[in-house]
Amino acid sequence: MQSHSPLNFAGADSPAGHDRRAIGFGGVVSPLVGEMAGRPEGAFIGRSATVLSCTNNFTPSLLLVPSMPRRLLGLLLVLPALGVIALLFILPLVMSAIGAFQLDGGWGLGNFTKSIDLYAKDIVFTLGIVSLSTALIGAGAIAIGGYLTLGAHPVAVSILRFLYRWPMFIPFIVVGQILRTFLAKNGMMNNTAVSLGLMTPLDAMSFLDWRGIVIAFVWKQTPFVALLVAGAMASVNREGIEAAVNLGASRLRILFEIIVPQVITTLSVGLILSFVTMMSVLSVPLMINAQSPTMLTADIAFRVNAYGDYGVANALGLISLLLASSVAWIYLKISMKERA
């Protein structure tokens, strides 16, 4: 720790009772914001800035912590990134929401009644597939993360650590392609089962329907959530776990009563990211199961490509938007409650 001595007089030894985070930034902001606001720096000292006296003579005797300008600088730093989202996503999203109500001769709900008439089954199908996949991904991620954290045998743990991550970075379109050849009636899965004598070629069936989509989603997304969850589990305090072990608690109980509650935020972030990703993936349903019933993304692409029917496509987009945003809303409520 070379930085130990300056660290001490700047942070720990300075008078208590002020926001430490503010110190590092105090001097940065005030000149900058002072210039921007077109007034001399000194004007800030008496007004919005908090004046901190420092015990050490090495440092400038005044550290300025203006609270409003710091917020302004923060917003300025975030603004370009937010702007990209606003222009490239929210604006077209609003356009598609408006387009959903646009009919040939004016405005109305015609696109929605048509969507429900034609695709009600696909809406239920999509929600069912994505929910089932999310549940399986969550279970898989907890199992993998739990074994990596609590596994008794170091060799078994390192085998699992080596195995589980492979599908994570494989692009969805590649997942669709390789699982299409793997799960087909004459694919490698059935061929292996036949050559092991587990079944006859006549029993072989294709998994290229809703099961294929679920398998593809779980295959691709479980490692991602497991990586997040395992990382969070690794930073859980070991003392509580060891105390529970000493008291004779089973590892399953330790996992569900001590570890999972502590990583629930990370787990839900991972699952929500997966949920919304699966809601928007076009390539997997197109490549694995494009027949009816299929997922909404395939329907939207079909409406646009085959009929140029932007009205119904936009309405279907708005429907899946509502499904996805209800999940994001749940996350928001949970995280708000946690911070409160």
Added chain:
Amino acid sequence: MGAFRPSLSVLWWVPRGIIFGLMAFFIFGPLFNMLLWTVTEKWYFPHALPLEYGFSAWKRVFEPRGGALESLGNSLVVAVLTVAVSLALAVPAGYALARLKLPLRSLILLAFLIPQAFPNLTVYVNVARIFYEIGLNGTIAGVVLVHVSHGLVYAVWIATAAFSAIDVELEQAARSIGAGAFRAFRDITLPLAAPGLLASAIFVFLESLDEFTGSYFVGAPDVNMLPLLLYTAGSGGNYQVASITALLLLVPSLIFMLIVERFLKADVLSRVGR
């Protein structure tokens, strides 16, 4: 009792072996299947393995009219530019979200999730309409912008986590011995956050390489990308070309998978999304 222990712990390898064996089959089976297809000349039902092997599909893919080289080049250029633009936006934003008290902080964090949270198909249709008006449709820049909007959630969330995992006092120490604000950021905070930022760059890069929908509506047919080539070949039933393209997309993914854990430490991971 003592004599049973060793044999019992050896017995544990039976369920472990079955589970790990099944996992390995379901993870590597599809990948192995794809590798077989890349060198297949002839393969039909009910044969478990190809009847003839050869590299004629590789020759077809890489000859000038095959389009693979053009698609590969476009995909790489777009991915690198997407990473550059995303990081340029995400580093200041992540720093602000980690260190400065922002009003509505969790709403701002959530805003970056929007492109991942909403079905982007209809959005890209409308983006293509806007881009057509301003002449960005069918250009590399247009595709990069679409990919940036999609990858920003990884860039911003991981950058935020990386910055908030750094001890504030290190920065304060640099400031108190006279470093300017920018210098403290450049010499202390940025190097410490670099592994996390590199991890976010990897996520953005792969997200761009993977992206299919946006490239299709904004890029095609002027800007050909690898996923597009894969999709066309696959739906045309040409599994050899599709598998070779899939392999080209896979290699960077697997390399990054092997190195990403070095950059994405537990202290950063546990802060993602907070």
